[in-house]
Amino acid sequence: MALPASLLMDLVLANRILANEGVLDSFGHVSIRDPGHPDRFHLSRARAPALVEPGDILEFDLDGEPAVRSEHRVFAERVIHGSIYRTRPDVTAVCHHHAPSMLPFCVTLVRLEPVFHLGATMGDTVPVWDSQDEFGDTNLLVATQAQGHSLARALGGNWTVLMRRHGATVAGRNVRELVFRTIYGARNADIQSRAMLLGTVTPLTLAERKAAGEFNLTPIALDRAWEQWTCGVVPIA
Amino acid sequence: MALPASLLMDLVLANRILANEGVLDSFGHVSIRDPGHPDRFHLSRARAPALVEPGDILEFDLDGEPAVRSEHRVFAERVIHGSIYRTRPDVTAVCHHHAPSMLPFCVTLVRLEPVFHLGATMGDTVPVWDSQDEFGDTNLLVATQAQGHSLARALGGNWTVLMRRHGATVAGRNVRELVFRTIYGARNADIQSRAMLLGTVTPLTLAERKAAGEFNLTPIALDRAWEQWTCGVVPIA
């Protein structure tokens, strides 16, 4: 089924915004679950997010198989999306990325934690997944059903999961929430990194994480950011 | 009362300049006290600063209540502005922000200090406010009268106050001074951070802070910066 026009537009915008804000480069991807068919999701063909257009969006089942045969190349890691949609009924949007600010937390044992109110939206706890634990030496991509399920288990009930020597995957109850969480998760990582060089970092208390994390997703905050982000990207033809 | 046209223009420019110079992103806000009615101030409706237009500016009383009912969303933290205007008659412009270079000083116990002449304008002493001290676990926003007054007390007679796990608030005797102080306060934080990684930092003496801080606000310096900053932003329609 075609994604409703407004959701399709949001998905294309999400691709361009995340590229424009420096979270995605040539790689990484964003998907939306089909609102009418929860066992389907929509994701671009294999293309750099900054260039994604409405016609690039394809439909997949939860195994990551294309709903319709096409000649387009598809992302090797589409199982990330299917696996999370399968285990998390509350999730309707997923992003996988390699933001430079987050990578240092993927290649050291330092925990990523919310250190300012906007960062709290990444989730109060950020688990870490290591492909070595179950799969040993690989090319680090999450490309099989088993790998996708393993990653989804590591995410658990959280919103962001780090992937060692690779990147991060983020979930949202809707695509705008997802974009906010992804961008401010990356900025939180940047601020935490800089602060750790100065001295001992005092992160948010658990109660602060919950309260701030929720507030940032209310329309007064989320709509404000979304309006600005859309003004920063190439309009959709 | 409508703000005089030249002040309205400066307030809109201040929003766009602070966004363009990387101090404000989708969040943060700037206000001006009404020159004819010192118990009123002018602040944008809840909108990303880069997008603010003259028609977005609303009038508020010192409790942060809109002077005229409107359907526009208003910033949750407008009490920051009202509380400072109430306790500081010398202040006619206020900015609240989350500049990335300042955040490390909000999440560690390291003191922010003027380390170069242009940074001295942020004030010789930069106090720190922690919402935990009086209010315990919150969503970190300054949203009640009590929180606003507490923050204003922490600012005291200074020009910049850091807010732990949140950001900073800056005051000015006029809006151009405010913009200069905000931008070079953020740059001072960046330079101090970088320098601390190399070795022991030797900040300005107290007398240097006072002398340099004043000089930077004379027309020969301030007008030069303002001319450049306005050239960098989208002209006001």
Next chain:
Amino acid sequence: MALPASLLMDLVLANRILANEGVLDSFGHVSIRDPGHPDRFHLSRARAPALVEPGDILEFDLDGEPAVRSEHRVFAERVIHGSIYRTRPDVTAVCHHHAPSMLPFCVTLVRLEPVFHLGATMGDTVPVWDSQDEFGDTNLLVATQAQGHSLARALGGNWTVLMRRHGATVAGRNVRELVFRTIYGARNADIQSRAMLLGTVTPLTLAERKAAGEFNLTPIALDRAWEQWTCGVVPIA
């Protein structure tokens, strides 16, 4: 012989892309081996890479002598290219650069290692060459046949070699592979540097390096990046 039109286009694009992505500034250069005459290579006249046009590309023999006399200035370091083409028949493209993220590894004794999957393409091992070892005090340029051969020996069978107090040289089996390796080698250096400030870095295992390094060069990854990079540069007139 003139380079085939599509290769000529790729060589000009490689120059502009590497400048646009921040790897090359006014200095550095990229070459392609002539597909019909493996003892010849093509390289711009001495010009900043961002400005290179098809008419700037000149032909050289493996000693770095121009195939045709011209009045154009030529790069002092063209022997880097000839020397590597001579010792590495599998290499058809070479880049020499001074990317800011790589320089810290050229002026300390810290080893550069793949720390995330995309960085693995720079090669599993990155050797280091020091002009002092064989040539003592110089202006640090690789300008003689002896210096070129020494550098090529240091590169050996690897893909990237660091040059102490100077920069790096990168080899590829084709020019698009070369560009990918150069860009993600520089990004790997950036991430490794940032991570080392946080704690102990755990790089890829050797098997991960080999598997990820190969995958990134398959068309599904390489074409995606190339499409985006070309969209970011000034079209070739």
Next chain:
Amino acid sequence: MALPASLLMDLVLANRILANEGVLDSFGHVSIRDPGHPDRFHLSRARAPALVEPGDILEFDLDGEPAVRSEHRVFAERVIHGSIYRTRPDVTAVCHHHAPSMLPFCVTLVRLEPVFHLGATMGDTVPVWDSQDEFGDTNLLVATQAQGHSLARALGGNWTVLMRRHGATVAGRNVRELVFRTIYGARNADIQSRAMLLGTVTPLTLAERKAAGEFNLTPIALDRAWEQWTCGVVPIA
């Protein structure tokens, strides 16, 4: 006397280039000695360098007094230029700046040293001047003849002098050399800073500094950079 047209153009370009390359912001300035009257120099009226136009250039004597009375504001620190031209007959161009990458070396006791070949052009030794030593507490500006002469003595026969808690001043035998030295001095500072965080830094030997520093100023290098830098700035009307 009016500056010859080609030198006037170069001076305006130097202003815009140094702003575009991130060395100058709203502050800092560049001058050229009058080729026909070595006791005169040309410098913009007090204006942000990015905005300087040919009509903004004024003539000064070596005390920093305007040759012709005008209503234009002039830089408080024009004595920096006059003092250096007086003590250094070989110098025909001077730049004063506050580049963010250099400031950490102005607020710690860490020595700035050439760490890569392009950085060698800033000079083999970079002395440091502290206004406290002779003048005690000031606003940190170099605004009197005595302060200018003190700074010029600290520069001595070198090419770059750091000014504690303030910035740097750079001299050149011509304006293009000056621009190169200023830009790559700032980049050297950035690389040295980053490298120091990783481990012990091994700078260039003295002989390498001399050899590389000279080579970078030969036309094959300098013209290449100048062509690119001019392409990056707004053309002069």
